[in-house]
Amino acid sequence: MRRDKFEPLGVPDIAGRGPDWSKSTEHEHVGGRVTALDRWLARQLLAAVGDPPFRFVLWNGETAAGPSDKHTLEVRFVDRGAIMGLLYDPELRFGDLYSSGRIEVEGDLLEFVETAYRALDAKLARSPWHHRLSRLRNRPRTNTLSGSRSNIHHHYDLGNEFYRLWLDREVMQYTCAYYPDPTMTLEQAQVAKLHHVCRKLRLEPGQTVAEAGCGWGGLARFMAKHYGVKVRAYNISREQVSFARERAAEEGLAERVEYVEDDYRNIRGDFDVFVSVGMLEHVGTDHYRELGGVIDRCLKDKGRGLIHTIGRNQAGLMNAWIEKRIFPGAYPPTLGQMMEIFEPWEFSVQDVENLRLHYARTLTHWLERFDRNLDHIEDMFDERFIRAWRLYLVGSIAAFTTGSLQLFQVVFERPHTNELPWSRAHLYTGDHPQ
Amino acid sequence: MRRDKFEPLGVPDIAGRGPDWSKSTEHEHVGGRVTALDRWLARQLLAAVGDPPFRFVLWNGETAAGPSDKHTLEVRFVDRGAIMGLLYDPELRFGDLYSSGRIEVEGDLLEFVETAYRALDAKLARSPWHHRLSRLRNRPRTNTLSGSRSNIHHHYDLGNEFYRLWLDREVMQYTCAYYPDPTMTLEQAQVAKLHHVCRKLRLEPGQTVAEAGCGWGGLARFMAKHYGVKVRAYNISREQVSFARERAAEEGLAERVEYVEDDYRNIRGDFDVFVSVGMLEHVGTDHYRELGGVIDRCLKDKGRGLIHTIGRNQAGLMNAWIEKRIFPGAYPPTLGQMMEIFEPWEFSVQDVENLRLHYARTLTHWLERFDRNLDHIEDMFDERFIRAWRLYLVGSIAAFTTGSLQLFQVVFERPHTNELPWSRAHLYTGDHPQ
Numbered sequence A, B: 001m002r003r004d005k006f007e008p009l010g011v012p013d014i015a016g017r018g019p020d021w022s023k024s025t026e027h028e029h030v031g032g033r034v035t036a037l038d039r040w041l042a043r044q045l046l047a048a049v050g051d052p053p054f055r056f057v058l059w060n061g062e063t064a065a066g067p068s069d070k071h072t073l074e075v076r077f078v079d080r081g082a083i084m085g086l087l088y089d090p091e092l093r094f095g096d097l098y099s100s101g102r103i104e105v106e107g108d109l110l111e112f113v114e115t116a117y118r119a120l121d122a123k124l125a126r127s128p129w130h131h132r133l134s135r136l137r138n139r140p141r142t143n144t145l146s147g148s149r150s151n152i153h154h155h156y157d158l159g160n161e162f163y164r165l166w167l168d169r170e171v172m173q174y175t176c177a178y179y180p181d182p183t184m185t186l187e188q189a190q191v192a193k194l195h196h197v198c199r200k201l202r203l204e205p206g207q208t209v210a211e212a213g214c215g216w217g218g219l220a221r222f223m224a225k226h227y228g229v230k231v232r233a234y235n236i237s238r239e240q241v242s243f244a245r246e247r248a249a250e251e252g253l254a255e256r257v258e259y260v261e262d263d264y265r266n267i268r269g270d271f272d273v274f275v276s277v278g279m280l281e282h283v284g285t286d287h288y289r290e291l292g293g294v295i296d297r298c299l300k301d302k303g304r305g306l307i308h309t310i311g312r313n314q315a316g317l318m319n320a321w322i323e324k325r326i327f328p329g330a331y332p333p334t335l336g337q338m339m340e341i342f343e344p345w346e347f348s349v350q351d352v353e354n355l356r357l358h359y360a361r362t363l364t365h366w367l368e369r370f371d372r373n374l375d376h377i378e379d380m381f382d383e384r385f386i387r388a389w390r391l392y393l394v395g396s397i398a399a400f401t402t403g404s405l406q407l408f409q410v411v412f413e414r415p416h417t418n419e420l421p422w423s424r425a426h427l428y429t430g431d432h433p434q
Helices: A021-030 A036-048 A080-088 A090-099 A109-126 A130-137 A145-156 A160-164 A186-200 A218-227 A238-250 A285-298 A320-326 A335-345 A356-372 A374-380 A383-401 B021-030 B036-048 B080-088 B090-099 B109-126 B130-137 B145-156 B160-164 B186-200 B218-227 B238-250 B285-298 B320-326 B335-345 B356-372 B374-380 B383-401
Strands: A054-057 A063-065 A073-077 A103-106 A208-212 A230-235 A257-261 A271-277 A299-311 A348-354 A406-413 B054-057 B063-065 B073-077 B103-106 B208-212 B230-235 B257-261 B271-277 B299-311 B348-354 B406-413
Touching (some): A073 A080, A090 A103, A218 A230, A230 A238, A238 A257, A271 A285, A299 A335, B090 B320, B186 B218, B218 B230, B218 B257
Parallel strands (some): A054 A073, A208 A230
Antiparallel strands (some): A073 A103, A299 A406, A348 A406, B073 B103
């Protein structure tokens, strides 16, 4: 039952030399003698990440850098290699070193990551080269048809059982929920998200919908059930598609929802509505114009659409570790980059909403459930995977609370239709199908 | 009292040779003998503009092209030069020829312009080169400090009396109104627009606001009066600024609203809020990054802002005639182009709303009032100016109803603030200051 999901990507060489995670209580003994060089490296590291208020503790228990105040967040290093790895590439290496237990954080992991993000951000903002360099550095990668399949398999085929343990039990959404009332439960907020999307699309019974990247098919079933539309939904994750089909059959929706195991580039048909929630992150900017062409090809004359995606204020890559270990090929676009989907085909953007803090709250709910179900999860995965996944959830919360990531919902229309609502008030009234 | 406002830009040579407008009932006699060449040119012209269902009638009363069905819109040419001018550059020349009375349209002018727009659009869409060529063709012009002053003077200093005759009587807005209820009067819709802007900005008493391009100062006074903020508003139109100051003094707002006769590039101070309604059209894409820098410089750490502007789905110049005769230097950006204001400075776009059809309705209200006050306006301007201005209003309605122009309101925040509302429902509740 236990699987180490890092294997397919190759275990990073530096991580392989670390101690067994289970021995992490004895870290003091495995790092060897502490020298002046180690202390100097620790101080260099703290400065390199923008001098956040952390205390760096070496493997012999000695504080090598940062304040000694006992309320300070404490970071413990198991050996010199851990410090060197971080100095070499903190963004990429921290995740691996933390996952394998060669770095320990005493205190609240979220507070630690948020503080680190803000310190790095402030350091970058002080650099006069930052704005110019970031454009060169942050060129997104490309996603071919076969590359996409392997990237998507890596993440989404971890096992439906695993995701079921910490996603909502109502509509199984692995995307940002919507909390118009911040006291909502995860289930309420995911259902609210689906209604929000459907109302933005102004769905009418009998309409046809193309969905690109449908996850476990929750939105497609929801639209068919509550809004009376027919949906053809595409996804290249085999496990998700077979789950989605079973559910649709169980719920008697098989006639109205068709799940196709194929790439969005192969969408065929003539639809009133196009929708894509949480797929654009995996498309790659090189393919945005092509995606717009797919939408243009399959959308009727008065059709409209919605794209929901993680994004950025300024062009920049996904966190390197998350891109490498968790979401290969993922790239969050700026709104400007997204316009390459719409402008070449003259789609008319009608509405953009940024739901950044909603994703932080969604992730917080996921993390709570993840932690509550740790016993089950330990039966499925090894400790390194679990530490990595928690760090990914916590790091993502921090990315949204610190403004490093955004969440955009963009509604667009064909350019010549004048059947537009006079205000967005209809999104905020209670009279919707339940 | 009569002024010909075309003079400063130079009367187009082709128009100068036309007949006196007052003699337009005798067009048959002034064009000379009709030849086979004239009939051929008329047919070429109809094809060149995409074969709209128009009947082209020559100066001798003969139908030279199009259906002879009496319900067809009829276009009458006064001489061969009018046909040749249109063949050479229909977008630019139509306005001049129509203004000087060398082309007459029998029937509804709006229906005529809308039909022409749609026919040209369809013809362009059929051209395989359209998408590629439009990028080259439509490079925007640049606006220097002194160029901006002369461009703005040309349009906005036509006389406050003139604008007063057809703009709303409540807040004197020369920008798109907001009709959440489409039966609203112009006054109601302009007040609704100002509330909509203020609610999007979540104004709080005591906050400071910088306004770039304030027109007659209506928004600044409204914000001070109804939301208790202090406003510093910039405008380079002398007539508008002096009107705005007088009004503020009359309304006892001089302490809370300061009007500065200066360019947006010279905004100085430290503000909670930045707002600009209907100025970006005059900024020029070359200066968007600079505008973002001005906002970055003058906005506090948790500040936010709103930009309201005419825009486009796809990069393209303002209609050539309007750009030349009515709004020199004007350019409506795409959303993608607008991001050059925000992304270099890491502003976080929170909300975009497209109010395209609201501008068509606003312009319809303006046109109705313009026509109702024709007697007054004839005392102020000559017939050619009046025909040109009507064509500008009618043509603008058509541009918004056919989707050639858009109206974007973009709300942005500093990237690190988490003081964000959980939904946009607050924009759609009735409990706002009256």
